[in-house]
Amino acid sequence: MSEHDLSFDAMGSHVRFLIGEPPAGGLPAREAAEGARELIAEFDRELSRFKPDSELSRLNADERERVPASALLRRAVGAGLFAAERSGGLVDPTLLREIEASGYASSRAGMAGAPLDAALAQAPPRRPARPAAEPRWRKIAVDDERGEIVRPPGVLFDTGGTGKGLAADLVAERLRGYSRFVVDCGGDIRIGGEDALVRPYEVYVEHPLTGGRAFVLRLSRGGVATSGLNIRIWRDGNGRYAHHLLDPASGEPVWTGLVGATALGDSAVEAETLSKAALLSGPRGAREVLAEQGGLIVHDSGRVEPVGPLARPPRVRLPRREPNGASA
Amino acid sequence: MTEARTESRRARRPGPAAVIWGSIALFAVLFALFAYQMSAPSQPRQQVLVRKLIKRRVVTTVVPAPGESTVSAGPAVSSTQSTTGAAPVTTSAS
Numbered sequence: 001m002s003e004h005d006l007s008f009d010a011m012g013s014h015v016r017f018l019i020g021e022p023p024a025g026g027l028p029a030r031e032a033a034e035g036a037r038e039l040i041a042e043f044d045r046e047l048s049r050f051k052p053d054s055e056l057s058r059l060n061a062d063e064r065e066r067v068p069a070s071a072l073l074r075r076a077v078g079a080g081l082f083a084a085e086r087s088g089g090l091v092d093p094t095l096l097r098e099i100e101a102s103g104y105a106s107s108r109a110g111m112a113g114a115p116l117d118a119a120l121a122q123a124p125p126r127r128p129a130r131p132a133a134e135p136r137w138r139k140i141a142v143d144d145e146r147g148e149i150v151r152p153p154g155v156l157f158d159t160g161g162t163g164k165g166l167a168a169d170l171v172a173e174r175l176r177g178y179s180r181f182v183v184d185c186g187g188d189i190r191i192g193g194e195d196a197l198v199r200p201y202e203v204y205v206e207h208p209l210t211g212g213r214a215f216v217l218r219l220s221r222g223g224v225a226t227s228g229l230n231i232r233i234w235r236d237g238n239g240r241y242a243h244h245l246l247d248p249a250s251g252e253p254v255w256t257g258l259v260g261a262t263a264l265g266d267s268a269v270e271a272e273t274l275s276k277a278a279l280l281s282g283p284r285g286a287r288e289v290l291a292e293q294g295g296l297i298v299h300d301s302g303r304v305e306p307v308g309p310l311a312r313p314p315r316v317r318l319p320r321r322e323p324n325g326a327s328a
Numbered sequence: 329m330t331e332a333r334t335e336s337r338r339a340r341r342p343g344p345a346a347v348i349w350g351s352i353a354l355f356a357v358l359f360a361l362f363a364y365q366m367s368a369p370s371q372p373r374q375q376v377l378v379r380k381l382i383k384r385r386v387v388t389t390v391v392p393a394p395g396e397s398t399v400s401a402g403p404a405v406s407s408t409q410s411t412t413g414a415a416p417v418t419t420s421a422s
Contacts, residue, residue: 187422201417206421208420
């Protein structure tokens with residue numbers, strides 16, 4: 001059995017599809033991959049905050065309270081609201097002004113990040129992030145019946161917290177029925193297909209400090225995502241190090257004692273949400289965030305700590321022998 | 329008159345031996361009954377279906393020697409046909 005392997009750059013990241021055998025009457029894997037690539041291109045074109053003519057930028061500039069929106073934009077806003085709700089407000093999709101004020105107003109694709117070890121040495125005392133006292137995301141609603149986004153004008157929306165995960169999930173929906181597939185949108189990954197249940201995929205987790213392998217997962221379905229401070233990190237106008245993960249309570253980059261977090265989830269959006277929430281929560285909170293679905297956290301020291309189901313050693317259960325010789 | 333009535337009551341009361349042997353007999357009967365029930369094949373019980381839900385999740389392996397880089401620069405677009413499992417996938421911050 002073979003897979004079609006398509007890689008390209010989009011959304012400021014590297015995108016990759018691995019697609020197995022098609023279902024009866026389905027498009028060959030090569031054509032399915034090209035179709036998925038067009039979907040990613042549309043996603044990038046319409047939902048980028050760096051493109052002034054994108055539908056997202058037009059939404060944020062619109063002064064009406066109810067704004068007509070495409071199904072794609074409504075889905076993206078819905079994913080952002082899901083993330084905010086799922087994370088208790090830590091993954092806040094309305095911090096666009098704050099992220100721009102901290103120095104991330106244009107795309108950093110292809111730009112090398114500032115050295116993380118130097119940033120850690122100068123970072124303020126570690127503390128967990130907190131949700132905003134008056135969360136703006138609660139004022140946003142998606143009206144699918146009328147095809148509109150509803151929010152007070154001036155509340156800006158950013159897909160940054162869930163965009164790549166949603167892109168992976170949308171492509172995965174198209175690939176339902178294929179024997180096996182991986183959709184990797186900049187490290188936010190969705191895996192599926194019946195054959196993957198039998199022969200899981202190996203997913204390497206990159207260490208944010210060394211760039212080496214921190215862990216190897218064998219995944220048969222669902223999503224996995226990683227958030228870290230090692231890529232989107234820079235020095236602001238005052239020479240201070242800043243990064244893209246903001247504390248919703250203060251609107252500023254937060255240093256929690258973690259430099260990376262990887263999360264498993266039922267979908268890539270959920271995994272991306274949990275990985276960001278874990279990193280923002282600091283070591284103690286991250287263990288709670290990742291307890292159910294499982295994940296990894298990487299401490300400032302570089303120590304890798306498996307959490308939840310990943311922390312438990314695999315159990316080997318021998319078949320129980322019944323008196324009549326049958327296996328239970 | 330009163331003495332005669334008391335006498336007849338006394339006469340109707342069973343003696344100690346009768347009470348003892350009666351108790352032993354009753355015990356023996358009950359014991360035999362329970363022993364018979366225990367040894368007899370039981371009635372077929374109502375079958376209970378136990379549904380076992382298995383949620384496949386993940387099997388993990390810790391790589392013993394971290395440090396090997398897994399990120400490589402590739403061409404802008406790459407489209408190939410590969411055998412299953414030939415190329416691992418990497419999750420990282422982006």
